[in-house]
Amino acid sequence: MGNTMHSYEPCKGSGLRHDPIAAILGPRPIGWISTCDDQGRPNLAPYSFFNVFNYRPPIVAFSSVGYKDTVRNVQATGEFVYNLATRALADAVNATSAEVAGDEFQLAGLTPRGSALVRPPAVGQSPVAMECKAIEVRQMQDHLGGALDTWMVFGEVVMVHIDRALLSAADGNYDTTAAQPILRGGGPADYFEITPQARFLMRRPS
Structure with a gap:
């Protein structure tokens, strides 16, 4: 029986048309992050490197490949808002991924909604928003200590x-499937959605 594994060192390239790591570790939730600069001007952008990393207190994190306005604004104000990216808002999410000058809310036809404890507005059309206070903004490094043009928030x-x-x-439980979140795949245009048929139950052993 021949070797059925395709093995490679990422630093030398995968030998495949597209790097598969983002597809293997996916689909991933999208961090649709709204911020404002120190003058109060809003910014909105999606980040596919995003997740939650603690229960109490709840801690979320996202990374930006490149030092973009979102990172700059978080460093300036210490605040951001996560907005749920849904199937109904997929086109708007995609529109806000463009690097343009101006107001992404206006560009995507979205309505800013005032937040309670932070300055950045939420996306009015999104059914879920989480107001966040920044804990740390860190420039990432490789295993040799070399600085990367990637920033973790x-x-x-x-x-x-x-x-x-x-x-x-x-019972007051949150219905993930009813929210119809969209998830990011590994290809340049791959997205996924969650359907009720995709759900299954598995209890953790006691």
């Missing part, structure tokens, strides 16, 4: 807003 969630339609009347 950690934030503590200090306020959560959820459309009541996504909360079960019976």
Whole structure:
């Protein structure tokens, strides 16, 4: 039996048409991050390197490949808002991924909604928003200590807003499938959505 594994060192290239790591570790939740600069001007951009990393307090993090306005604004103000990227808002999410001068809310036809504890606005059309206070902004390094043009942003969630339609009347549980979040794949245009048929239950052993 021949070798069935395709093995490679990332520093030397995969030998494949597209680097598969982002596809293997996916689909990934999208951090649709709104910020404002020190003059109060809003910014909105999606980040596919995003997730939650602690329960209490809830801590989320995203990374930006390149020192972009979002990172600059978080460093200046110490605040950001995570907005849920949904199937209904997919075109708007995509529109805000463009690096343009001006207001991404206006560009994508979105309505800013005032936040309770932070200055950046939320996306009014999104059914979920999490207001965050920055904990750390860190430039990433490789294993040899070399600086990368990638910036990691950690934030503590200090306020959560959820459309009541996504909360079960019976037990108050959040319905992930009803929210129809979109997820990022590994290809240049690959996205996924969650459907009720994709759900299965598996209890952790006691």
